Amino acid sequence: MQDDYHWFQSEIFKMTGINLALYKEDQMRRRLSSLKSKHGAASFVEYHEQLKHSPKLLEECLDKITINVTEFFRNKQRWDVLEQTILPSLISGKKDKFKVWSSACSTGEEPYSLSILLSKHLSDVDYDILATDIDQKVLDLAKRGVYPDRALKEVSDAERKAFFIERAGSWAVNDRVKQSVRFRSLNLLADRFERNFDLILCRNVVIYFTDAAKHELYGKLANALNEGGVLFVGSTEQIFNPKQYGLEPIETFFYKKIPY
Ligand SMILES: C[S@@+](CC[C@H](N)C(=O)[O-])C[C@H]1O[C@@H](n2cnc3c(N)ncnc32)[C@H](O)[C@@H]1O
Numbered sequence: 683m684q685d686d687y688h689w690f691q692s693e694i695f696k697m698t699g700i701n702l703a704l705y706k707e708d709q710m711r712r713r714l715s716s717l718k719s720k721h722g723a724a725s726f727v728e729y730h731e732q733l734k735h736s737p738k739l740l741e742e743c744l745d746k747i748t749i750n751v752t753e754f755f756r757n758k759q760r761w762d763v764l765e766q767t768i769l770p771s772l773i774s775g776k777k778d779k780f781k782v783w784s785s786a787c788s789t790g791e792e793p794y795s796l797s798i799l800l801s802k803h804l805s806d807v808d809y810d811i812l813a814t815d816i817d818q819k820v821l822d823l824a825k826r827g828v829y830p831d832r833a834l835k836e837v838s839d840a841e842r843k844a845f846f847i848e849r850a851g852s853w854a855v856n857d858r859v860k861q862s863v864r865f866r867s868l869n870l871l872a873d874r875f876e877r878n879f880d881l882i883l884c885r886n887v888v889i890y891f892t893d894a895a896k897h898e899l900y901g902k903l904a905n906a907l908n909e910g911g912v913l914f915v916g917s918t919e920q921i922f923n924p925k926q927y928g929l930e931p932i933e934t935f936f937y938k939k940i941p942y
Contacts, residue, residue, distance in 0.1 A: 687711055704871045704895035713746050737934035748817045752788040754795045754834035757917045763933050772880055780809040785889035790824025797859045798845050814868035821865050822916045827855040829844035871895055876905040885916035900927045907939040
């Protein structure tokens with residue numbers, strides 16, 4: 683078959699439920715072609731045949747699709763803005779639980795960063811952090827919560843002391859950090875969302891999506907926010923014309939849901 687990539691897309695959907703048609707094609711095709719060549723497959727049909735018979739290769743392929751790179755307090759300056767400017771106004775006068783969602787949480791550094799940050803401003807019972815990802819493997823790692831030193835480069839010495847336990851050169855988040863985070867599997871491009879969030883983080887994932895998929899997602903994320911709630915996006919992911927989703931920019935990479 684001359685170009686069997688689109689056929690491969692639909693086979694991957696059947697095998698994994700991931701719809702590659704909603705991911706930017708050039709990028710994804712390049713990444714998957716390099717894997718296909720690595721395993722000596724002459725076509726996507728041949729590569730698919732290999733995937734069918736090897737859970738290990740399928741796992742490698744999923745890793746390539748999902749890209750899980752992350753760290754604690756990624757783009758630290760934005761987290762400083764979150765702590766100093768956004769959070770105080772979000773939590774002031776809040777009577778019920780402060781509800782937060784880390785919507786593509788990868789191996790857990792992002793929701794645990796939230797847990798560390800919120801524990802400094804609220805008592806444990808006053809907030810709830812939902813952390814979701816499409817990739818079960820990263821969720822399992824996230825639940826373990828053990829990290830190499832390089833993941834903590836933005837974590838201060840005082841925070842290391844207060845929120846981590848050092849184990850043979852690795853850093854485990856302590857129970858206090860863990861207990862406020864609920865990990866769940868969720869596909870941002872297919873599943874229903876919980877609602878009534880005060881803060882949603884959707885960072886470093888939409889870069890892989892097509893414009894149409896992004897558009898639908900932003901509408902759904904805005905819907906999941908409380909009035910006055912804030913969407914925090916990644917540092918290359920500014921939203922074009924946020925007003926169409928009922929959002930207004932309040933700081934770079936932060937959008938507030940405006941009342942109807
Ligand atoms: C680069 S990581 C971002 C992690 C973190 N948000 C950050 O900014 O450091 C991207 C994550 O998005 C997840 N992902 C990719 N497609 C997804 C989808 N359709 N629904 C939910 N998560 C998805 C991947 O599994 C991966 O863990």
